[in-house]
Amino acid sequence: MKLYYFPPSTYSQKVLIAFEEKHAKFDHEVVNLFDDETRNKYRELYPLGKIPLLQRADGWMIPESSIIIEFLDAEFTEGHQLIPTDVDSARQTRFMDRMNDLYLNDPIATLLFESWKPADQRDQDKIAAAEANISIIYQYMNKNLEGKDWLVNEFSMADCAAAAPLYYAQQVFPFENYKEIERYWRNLVARESVANVFEQARPYIDRLGQNAA
Numbered sequence: 001m002k003l004y005y006f007p008p009s010t011y012s013q014k015v016l017i018a019f020e021e022k023h024a025k026f027d028h029e030v031v032n033l034f035d036d037e038t039r040n041k042y043r044e045l046y047p048l049g050k051i052p053l054l055q056r057a058d059g060w061m062i063p064e065s066s067i068i069i070e071f072l073d074a075e076f077t078e079g080h081q082l083i084p085t086d087v088d089s090a091r092q093t094r095f096m097d098r099m100n101d102l103y104l105n106d107p108i109a110t111l112l113f114e115s116w117k118p119a120d121q122r123d124q125d126k127i128a129a130a131e132a133n134i135s136i137i138y139q140y141m142n143k144n145l146e147g148k149d150w151l152v153n154e155f156s157m158a159d160c161a162a163a164a165p166l167y168y169a170q171q172v173f174p175f176e177n178y179k180e181i182e183r184y185w186r187n188l189v190a191r192e193s194v195a196n197v198f199e200q201a202r203p204y205i206d207r208l209g210q211n212a213a
Contacts, residue, residue, distance in 0.1 A: 002027040005052040007201035010164035011065040020193035022079035096158035105165040111172035145180040
């Protein structure tokens, strides 16, 4: 199987953490969607042009980060289980995964992209809406993490979904006033899978920052 991804992409990082957790081997191709030629070529394979995308050996394509992780967890019994077998815990995991994608990841991405624009070209309405959503999810996450190391019992898909946006959040909407999230972040970066993915992405992230400056 082959993964198409871009190391700085939050959704790519979410899936890469899952691959690390499952000890799953895969071929890969880096797709820089900021490059017009690369993006157009990739659309010939996947017209929607979104990453990550997993292509199985039989050619079947699996898009969307959560669906890729669902596939990995069912296909590979080795490594850490990312979706609990307990029905209620599995539901909570999927719920937190969606909350992180929609109300943490996407607003953080909005703030990041807006921050790359000249100050007079930034969309203040988008920024205000993103900050409002992040404030709500921070409060919810901070409360939910009380007395817990992970979002839902053991490390899960929900934590894969939280790690990457929290990495970028330090630049655009810090969580330093939320002590439970601060503690949780320390747990995340101490985990080998998360640390490895961030380390692999750092050179790409640095280059993006230099280009945006």
